[in-house]
Amino acid sequence: MNLFDFFDTIYPISPEAKKAMEQIIREKSYAKNEIVQEIGSRCRTVYIVKSxxxxxxxxxxxxxxxxHFxxxxxxIVRAESLFTRKPTSKGIQAIDETLMLGIDSESLFLLYDRHHDLERLFRLIFENEYVNTVKRLESLQFKSAKERYLELLESTDIIQKIxxxxxxxxxxxxxxxxxxxxSGLG
Amino acid sequence: MNLFDFFDTIYPISPEAKKAMEQIIREKSYAKNEIVQEIGSRCRTVYIVKSxxxxxxxxxxxxxxxxHFxxxxxxIVRAESLFTRKPTSKGIQAIDETLMLGIDSESLFLLYDRHHDLERLFRLIFENEYVNTVKRLESLQFKSAKERYLELLESTDIIQKIxxxxxxxxxxxxxxxxxxxxSGLG
DNA sequence: CTGATTATTTAACATTTGTAAAAGGTTTTG
DNA sequence: CAAAACCTTTTACAAATGTTAAATAATCAG
Incomplete structure (x- = not known):
């Protein structure tokens, strides 16, 4: 799916906002196991996995x-760095051959002032990420390892290939x- | 601290936005152990603990x-309900005699359209909550119970009274x- | 294709954490 | 104040998970 079609399913943005965003997006492909962002770096890019x-x-x-998968x-963002501007001890790595879109976050945050709809769009996107994180927390806090594994299997088919x-x-x-x-013994 | 003074430390909002917010805030006190929001309800209120x-x-x-404490x-919000509009199997309870400010969330979200600065303020507030949740996840995923306990003790003095x-x-x-x-045996 | 590398399972044992029940402590309330 | 209710620790044993090492199984590179 085209990026803007995908965004439209969340919150439609103006043609001007789309034009502005296009300036700060770059596409890049990564080899299997390639490091996308080094451990210790600051998160300055909002990534979207294309494949x-x-x-x-x-x-x-x-x-x-x-x-995180x-x-x-x-x-995919390292939230504890993106939203605090501090470096993080976490990195990002491609598992397979992977195509990513990267949005420069500093530029994006600046665009929020001129394009209210962009701020709205990304607010909704990150609220959704926040909700996903809360659900994962719940899973880790009191579910058994077996429960967590079964839950993960049900969440997506892609997990089978990881x-x-x-x-x-x-x-x-x-x-x-x-x-x-x-093996059914755990 | 006054609520708006507190908000100003995060993102200053206009007098008009303050006036609009005042209309949708109510203060309420809860007895020790009193249920603030029932399990199974929808989260329609953003709470701020005053004491x-x-x-x-x-x-x-x-x-x-x-x-969550x-x-x-x-x-304090039940994010998985507030941001999805679905009911949640979680509730909110006062531990002590507690004074809370409650902001009606539906009204707040409507105000976002007219008051860009309010959307900005709450975006920043919830980004911060998101970061806190990611940190807690990290703690639960691979730290031992002892590490998690020591970490919690260091986070705030108030925890001693819980x-x-x-x-x-x-x-x-x-x-x-x-x-x-x-007891030092774990 | 085949040896080398990487991934997964199994085994044996250690450690951590859970469960249930009881025993002390502390706080609340009539 | 004293009984009741609630909170915390302790004990003994069970279950889950970790550790290390070895054995298979699958994949990769020349």
């Missing part, structure tokens, strides 16, 4: 942890534990 | 679970487990 898949990841005690038409090491850490468990759950 | 403390809670397998000057049963479920553990951690 492929990407994660937000970080390291804890030497282990690679997947905090993004697939086709998903927004290597289990990413999925395990996303669920907050080890690969060994995930294997047990999958 | 006291409140939680977002729900039931899972018969257990009372605390999802709010203290003085904190915003009964441990609320804190245990907020951390995603049982009271027994929290007692073990506190």
């Amino acid at each position: 492929g898949s990407a994660t937000i990841f970080y390291y804890k005690d030497g282990n690679d942890i997947t905090e 993004a697939f086709e038409n998903d927004i 290597p289990l090491k990413y999925i395990a850490s996303y669920l907050g468990i080890t690969q060994v534990s995930l294997s047990r759950i999958r | 006291g403390s409140a939680t977002i809670f729900y039931y899972k397998d018969g257990n009372d679970i605390t999802e 709010a203290f003085e000057n904190d915003i 009964p441990l049963k609320y804190i245990a479920s907020y951390l995603g553990i049982t009271q027994v487990s929290l007692s073990r951690i506190r």
